[in-house]
Amino acid sequence: MALENKLGINDSAELARAEEKISKIRAIELYENNIVEESEIGKFSGLAKIHKLLFDEIYDFAGKVRTVNIAKGNFRFAPVMYLDAALKHIDDMPQSSYDEIIEKYVEMNVAHPFREGNGRSTRIWLDLILKKELKLVVDWNKVDKEDYLLAMERSPVKDLEIKVLLKNALTDKIDDRELYMKGIDASYHYEGYNTFKAEDL
Secondary structure, eight states: OOOOTTOOOOHHHHHHHHHHHHHHHHHHHHHHHTTSOOOTTTTTTHHHHHHHHHTTTTTTTTOOOOSEEEEEETEEEEOHHHHHHHHHHHHSSSOSSHHHHHHHHHHHHHHHOSOOOHHHHHHHHHHHHHHHHOOOOOOGSSOOOHHHHHHHHHHTTHHHHHHHHHHTTTOOOOTOOHEEEEHHGGGGSOOEEEEGGGOOO
16 A cells, blocks of 8 residues: 555555655756755755755645654654654754764654655755865765665664765765765665554564
8 A cells, every 4th residue: 555645556666766866856847946045955844845845746744744654674762742852953963073963864754854855855954064164065876775775774872884985975066966866766765665553562
């Protein structure tokens, strides 16, 4: 079964294709129009703007904090009851060095604030922070999908792996649209979330 959507699609594979196509078109708009203000870079408000623009055509919950608990495999993302506190904490985290930025990125991944579309939105958010603070972005062509997903899975316990992986892919080509678009490639995001109730915690 597909996630409830505005397009009336019931097949999950068809929805994934439509979602990728639409979100990529919207991502180009985001790139060309500087939707996220300087003051919102590294803040949840900026991430919510990114998510809303990418997915508003598809989901009612675009840009809104999720109201269900979600998990991927054995890993449970931040429970709904702690999400607001987690997002406030992330807003307050420093972002002046590479290590601080990746630590912030890891925390946002653990929060996973949206019902769907977290990976794509958060990678754009990460690149905006890197661009603003360090005048660098990630060249996602140099990041192996499997290595990335494994490193992100392990990052809440040990973030050294994701730090090394992404550091080796940094580039100063901050105005390269092709590199930017590679970051929202659907192949980099988690597939198949499970929802669970608070009492299952």
